[in-house]
Amino acid sequence: MNNKILKITILTFGMLFNFACSKPDTLEVEKEPEEILETDTEIGFVKTLKGNYNVGEQVEIVGFNIKNTSSTKVKITEISSKIRGFGDDKSVKYSAIISENIEIPIGGTFSTPQKSIFTIPNSLAKDAYAVSIYLKFSDGAQRELYKTFFRVSDTQTLLTYKIDKEEYNGLPVFKLRGGLSAEYTVQKSAASFVSGISHSWTSPIETIASTPDFLERSINNTIDFYDGTVGATTPIETVIISTGIPGVQYLARNMKGVVLPLHFLVASGTVKEAQTILEYANNSGYKSYGTIGHDFSITNTQSVGWIKLLDLPTQYKKFIEDHQVKNVILLGHTGTDDGETQAQKVADTRGKYEENSLYLMRFSGDASDGYLKQILSDYEATRLSSVTKVADWEAGIIPAQINNFSASVKAKTSATVTAVTANDGVHLWNLGTYTSLALIKKNQTIFEVGGPAVRGISTNQYLLGNPSYESYIRYVPFLYFAGFTAEFQYNNWLSTKIKSAVNSYFPDIVFEDLTFWTNDASMDALLKTKGLKVRSSNYSAGQVWDISNGLNSLTEVRAVDILSKTTPSAFKTWNDNLEFLDLNDLQEVSNKFPEIKVEQK
Numbered sequence: 001m002n003n004k005i006l007k008i009t010i011l012t013f014g015m016l017f018n019f020a021c022s023k024p025d026t027l028e029v030e031k032e033p034e035e036i037l038e039t040d041t042e043i044g045f046v047k048t049l050k051g052n053y054n055v056g057e058q059v060e061i062v063g064f065n066i067k068n069t070s071s072t073k074v075k076i077t078e079i080s081s082k083i084r085g086f087g088d089d090k091s092v093k094y095s096a097i098i099s100e101n102i103e104i105p106i107g108g109t110f111s112t113p114q115k116s117i118f119t120i121p122n123s124l125a126k127d128a129y130a131v132s133i134y135l136k137f138s139d140g141a142q143r144e145l146y147k148t149f150f151r152v153s154d155t156q157t158l159l160t161y162k163i164d165k166e167e168y169n170g171l172p173v174f175k176l177r178g179g180l181s182a183e184y185t186v187q188k189s190a191a192s193f194v195s196g197i198s199h200s201w202t203s204p205i206e207t208i209a210s211t212p213d214f215l216e217r218s219i220n221n222t223i224d225f226y227d228g229t230v231g232a233t234t235p236i237e238t239v240i241i242s243t244g245i246p247g248v249q250y251l252a253r254n255m256k257g258v259v260l261p262l263h264f265l266v267a268s269g270t271v272k273e274a275q276t277i278l279e280y281a282n283n284s285g286y287k288s289y290g291t292i293g294h295d296f297s298i299t300n301t302q303s304v305g306w307i308k309l310l311d312l313p314t315q316y317k318k319f320i321e322d323h324q325v326k327n328v329i330l331l332g333h334t335g336t337d338d339g340e341t342q343a344q345k346v347a348d349t350r351g352k353y354e355e356n357s358l359y360l361m362r363f364s365g366d367a368s369d370g371y372l373k374q375i376l377s378d379y380e381a382t383r384l385s386s387v388t389k390v391a392d393w394e395a396g397i398i399p400a401q402i403n404n405f406s407a408s409v410k411a412k413t414s415a416t417v418t419a420v421t422a423n424d425g426v427h428l429w430n431l432g433t434y435t436s437l438a439l440i441k442k443n444q445t446i447f448e449v450g451g452p453a454v455r456g457i458s459t460n461q462y463l464l465g466n467p468s469y470e471s472y473i474r475y476v477p478f479l480y481f482a483g484f485t486a487e488f489q490y491n492n493w494l495s496t497k498i499k500s501a502v503n504s505y506f507p508d509i510v511f512e513d514l515t516f517w518t519n520d521a522s523m524d525a526l527l528k529t530k531g532l533k534v535r536s537s538n539y540s541a542g543q544v545w546d547i548s549n550g551l552n553s554l555t556e557v558r559a560v561d562i563l564s565k566t567t568p569s570a571f572k573t574w575n576d577n578l579e580f581l582d583l584n585d586l587q588e589v590s591n592k593f594p595e596i597k598v599e600q601k
Contacts, residue, residue, distance in 0.1 A: 039141045040070035041104070043133050045283050046147035049114070051211030052159055053152055055124070058116045059083075061098065061131070064147075065111050068104035075138035076102050076110075081117045082132045082144060086270045087377055093129070094118045126152050128210060128273060148276055151211050158208050160218045161265070163187045163225055168547070168559055170568035172196030175545050178206045180297070180304070181244025181394050182261035184463055186222055189240075189252035189259045190229045192468045195572035197562070199545045199555040200463045205298050207267040212280040215288060215307045218264040223315045226258060227322075236323040237580070239415075241316070241405060242331035245395040245425060246463055246479040250432030251331070253467035254439040256580040260316055262332065262401065263308040268292055270378045271346060271358070274305050278356045287311040287404070289353055291343060291390065293361030294371045303375040310355060310400055312408035320413045327583060328415045330405055330601070332397025333425040342368075343390045347383040352390075353398055359390050395425040406601040417601040418583060426493075427595040429479040433498055434589050434596065435581060436467075436476045437505040442585065443578050447474055454506055456515035456535070457498070459527075464519050464543055468575055469558050472565075475517060476502065486526040495530075504592060519543070519554055 044065035053059055061081055068074045079102070083094040096117035104110045128151045134144045153159065161179030163186065165172065172194050174187040184200050191198040211217065230236070238257030242248045252259050268274040274292045281288045292305035320328065343359040350357040360379075362368035372379045391398045406417045422428050440447045440454060447453040455474040458465065461482050470477060478498050480489045499511040517535040518524040527534045543554040551560050562571055583600075590598040 039074065039135075039137045039139070039143065040068070041074060041076075041135065041143070042067040042069050043135075043145055043147065045279070046131070046133060047212060047280060048131065048148060048150045051150060051213040051217070051280075052157070052209075053120050053150060054154060055120050055122050055152070058119050059150060060114055060116045061112075063112050063114045064133075065109045066104065066135070067109045068106060070106070072106060073108075074104045076104070076135055077138050078134070078136040079112060080134045080136075081115075082134050083118065084130045084132065086128055086130055086149070086272070090130075093124075095134075098133075120152055124152050126154060126157060128269065130272065146272060148212055148280075149210075149273060151209055153209065158206055159211055160208060160214070160221045161186075162221075163190075165229070169563055171559055171562060171571075172568075173545055173559065174198035176201040178208045178265075180205070180265050180295070181246075181463060182242075182263055182306075183244070183265065185242065185244050185248050185252070185259040185261065186225065188249035188465070188467070189257065190226060191466075192249070192253035192575075193230055193236075193256070193258055195468055195568070195575045197466055197469060197555060197559050199543050199553070201544075203542060203544050207298060207302055207304070208265060210266050210268045210273045210277060210305075212276050213284075214266050214277050215264060215281040215286050215309075216284055218261075218266075218307075219286070219313050219315050222260065223319050226319070230258070233322055233324075236325050238327040238329060239320060239323075239325045240329045240331055242329075243392075243395050243397060244463075245332065245428045246460070246465070247428045247431035247433075247435075248331055249465060250467050250477060250479075251329075251420075251435050253471070254435040254581050255327075255329075255586070256578075257327075257329075260319070262397065263306045266305050266307060268303050268305045269376065271360070271376055271382045272378060274307075274358055275346070275356075277305075277307055278358060281307065282355050286313055287355050289355060289357045289359075291359045291361050292376070293343075293363050293368070294375050295363075308401075310353070311404040312412070317408070317412045320409070320415055325413070325415050328405075328409045328413075328417050329420055329586075330397065330402050330417065331420045331428070332401075333392065333395045333423065333428055334397060334399075334421045335423040335425070341389045341392055341396075342387055344384040344387055347385050352388070353400055359388075360384065361390075362387065392425060395428060397421065402601070410601070416583070418586070419597070419599045419601055420586070421597045421599075422595055424595070426481075427593075429481075430493075430497065430501070430593070431589075431596060432465075432467075432477045432479050433501055434593055435586075436471060437501060438581055438585055438589050439471065439578065440474070440476070441505045442581065446578065447471075452506075452509060454502060454509055454514065456517055457494075457502075458517045459494070459519065459523050461520045461523070464554065466555070466558050468571075469562060472562070472571065472574065475515075482520070486520070486523040489523070490526055490530070501593070 046064045049060040079099040080097045098115045131148045132146045158178045161183040162177040164175040174191045176187045238255045240259045287310040290307045295304040342362040346358045458475045459478045515533045521539045541552040590596045
């Protein structure tokens with residue numbers, strides 16, 4: 001080894017020896033730990049200031065929370081909104097920055113300010129638009145989540161059902177636009193309460209465009225309509241909280257009550273819209289779940305959804321108090337063996353009928369996939385649970401609704417609560433017949449003026465009917481579903497159950513001697529073959545109130561008949577002087593027809 005190599009070796013060894021023998025506090029200088037950024041965040045409930053906007057209005061996002069759910073602080077360089085369509089074109093139409101350069105400590109929350117994100121231009125189509133929240137993190141990561149939607153509308157857009165009112169020679173006339181069975185009970189019960197008349201709904205049926213605040217809007221509309229029609233503080237003996245099953249309009253008339261719907265109808269082109277309606281409702285204090293599907297009475301290419309209340313809304317409570325309501329009746333059928341009950345739950349961790357749960361209705365069995373693809377643009381992207389059965393879309397009431405409403409009514413008002421149910425929905429159709437007969441029997445001396453107490457049967461297909469008018473002319477309703485033949489309805493119900501019910505109250509009346517007023521051509525033809533006396537209707541004229549083309553629809557003919565026999569004020573006086581059914585009478589109906597269950601809660 002030469003001298004140069006030896007010197008280097010000794011020098012190196014010496015340095016190592018000195019390093020090993022140095023004191024600990026001189027070993028090294030501590031460095032700052034390298035910063036680790038994570039992107040685990042939770043975006044809270046997001047909504048726009050309004051559910052719908054017109055051209056020229058500014059869309060504003062209400063402030064919302066972003067929570068840091070990661071194990072260290074989060075740095076976000078940009079929070080912005082993205083506006084997209086729900087249809088085929090999902091490209092970003094508008095984007096706006098909400099906040100920039102924020103830090104959220106572990107477990108902390110950042111609240112965004114309320115922010116105007118854009119102004120509706122003339123070029124934007126009248127439609128629903130998705131709002132997503134975009135987060136860009138300082139490490140370059142990005143997240144975008146759909147959170148809500150809003151609708152661009154105009155004065156022609158129906159955002160909830162509407163009941164137009166007018167007078168015909170002093171007779172109140174009500175005309176429903178939008179909605180279906182539940183909404184029709186509102187106008188029908190109001191028409192009976194004020195001794196007026198109404199058609200069922202316009203034709204073709206108008207659909208209700210979705211907005212996140214749809215349920216709240218519909219509840220407020222219902223209360224405002226009643227207060228404007230019967231008076232804001234007019235005493236109302238009975239309120240029926242119910243689905244739209246046909247017999248309920250007759251129960252309301254025969255007990256001098258009104259109907260508050262258990263659910264409301266809305267059109268939703270996507271699963272996301274329906275989910276957003278439920279999220280908005282439940283975050284706003286309206287416990288609810290929903291069903292969505294197609295309905296042949298509207299169209300196969302547009303959805304119908306029922307947003308179903310699970311508990312008493314504040315507005316219903318106030319209505320009960322303001323109108324000094326004594327009796328609240330909860331009505332619906334509790335069986336699941338009939339009606340359109342097959343469904344698939346949108347897959348999530350929620351239990352059956354839990355708040356926010358949503359069901360896609362399979363009205364057509366295996367063929368439903370095709371219909372659901374037509375009406376819901378995000379159907380194929382939606383995870384679904386296995387096929388189950390849920391409460392019928394039109395008639396069903398579930399135990400949670402009965403229990404929750406009953407407890408809330410008793411806790412928050414002085415009204416009594418009674419559940420009126422049946423295991424099969426058809427029995428609640430017949431409830432219209434039973435309670436009409438009970439009313440006539442209770443007021444027999446009034447109804448026997450000028451002839452027998454019962455003089456005819458009004459064969460009302462589905463939701464056609466005018467309860468006050470029918471009882472005024474001494475007719476009893478037979479309510480039946482158009483999906484079965486006239487022969488089936490005659491053999492299974494009209495000539496058997498309905499005939500027996502009439503004779504149970506009035507044994508001296510010969511059923512076959514009554515007049516049968518039909519509103520369906522096939523029932524008309526069948527009854528004539530049975531040798532019965534038939535009063536026909538102008539079937540081509542329908543039932544919609546539109547006097548511009550003559551007084552020939554079923555509703556118009558009945559209005560003319562009222563005015564040919566009496567005056568509007570005398571018609572009202574006759575109605576108001578009846579002794580209406582009470583809870584004891586309702587219990588007697590149940591005793592006579594035990595398929596109707598009446599239970600005090």
